[in-house]
Amino acid sequence: MKSVLLSTALVALSVLSANAQDSAASVELGLGVSVDPSFPGADDQQASPWLIWRNVQLGGGTTPGDAQGFSFSPSFNTIGERDPDDDADLAGLDQIDRAYEIGGQVNYGFGPVTAYGSLRKGFGGHEGLVGSIGAKYRTEVNDRFTLWSGLALGYGDDEYTQTYFGVSPSEATASGYSEYSPGGGFNTAIAKLEARYALTDSTALLGEVEYGRLIGDAADSPIVQDRDQPSVRLGIVRKFSFGF
Template sequence: MSASLKLTADRSRLLSIAVASLFLSPFATQAADFGNSEQTAPEPSPPDPERFGPVRQALHDWHVVIGAGAIFQPKYEGSDEFEVSPFPFVSAEFFDRITIDPSGIEIKAFEKDAFRFDVNVGYDSGRDEDDADTLRGMGDIDFGVTVGGKATYTFGPANVFVSVDKTIGGSEGLLATAGAAISQPLSEHLILGAEASATFADDNYMEAYFGVDAVQSARSGHAQYKAGAGIKSVDLSASATYLINENWVVRGEQGVSFLVGDAADSPIVKEKVQSKTMLMLGYRF
């Protein structure tokens, strides 16, 4: 997974997604003669399972996964305090080309042999100064829309990737990530995965999330600090996916991020090693 699109240790808040259930309720209870108190309404006809067939088939063709889980992660990138955040999850793939999930929309733009290039639209949820005491007086970082691309080259169960994402609004920052990932089935039920990557951030991103200007310094009490462009973090993660049966799947992931360079030296960073744990249960159609 791309570090820019997945739930990153930069305190991205995942957005809630509502899933509506389709239902039909046949109802035929009106009496023909309201004056006849002994006339009873006809029994409702039993549900017809076949009427859900086209809907279920469409969900299967779209590779829909619906689930929910929880993330245990720092309150913000650099925090030494943690919080648990529940989240719903919906993912769907259309025409083997378009994928929609909580991180945004990914479109397969080009694929040839082992090479693939995707374009994506996502979001950066920003940061609230009320998230932690250390951020008091730092002001909020607004929500922003991200647009970018990702190039991937596959070698058997492994792949290497490079991604670039630009935020429109919010920090107005740019993130570039390079890394490698591997996914290997150990049995018909268990799949293990691992990923290693490094993320570069430009001046806008670094100043927004790690810098302290004169106004922020006066309000928060932190020393002024200018954070310049450079490598922001080195990230490692391991995952396990267990297929309970044909439909139900449970996935766990443990990630650790090492803040480096100007990000690590920021006065708002209380812990340079950031840990994130995720557990999710999903249903595949």
């Protein structure tokens, strides 16, 4: 899947090259660490790499996250593997490999508010469609420090929800859990705080604190250990510009 991510990045840069004639294009790339539930519905946390790819801009652009009107940005995510050997409560359930989700996000900015909707296709651990809709409010603390506070709803289709929250007949027999076949739909309510501190014009520190609450069919799954799903992320990004 690393090759898939690399190929996607190269395609994105090719699109920038093809559409940004006589202008400039830029993208922010970075790396950090993310502390999330060890699997969807888990009651413990684990640390994993945070791959950051955001603020794709054509033309002169604006302050990161400050675009007005409609804009488009890439969206991707990873979900760690679920290994029954790591948790006695998962005994008898199928192992789920690490999943990679790749897609896009449509944004609409009006003043300090940005509304957005994202959609991603899963590969590896699940092959469903996932996404979110939400809005966030920007607060400029000073010239270098910016905060965004927001609310969102997370979505997963039938295939995604069945993968992480369902219990098949064979799993029910092996695990002792009741058979469960959840449907797709909104599965998470999210409150989020994002922070950005500009070290230089091209480099910034990012931080995110997120509180997610499982809802709908996902929340009713017998394998959910905790409906509360908090996460924390910290990373650094650098802006890469391309002139055409």
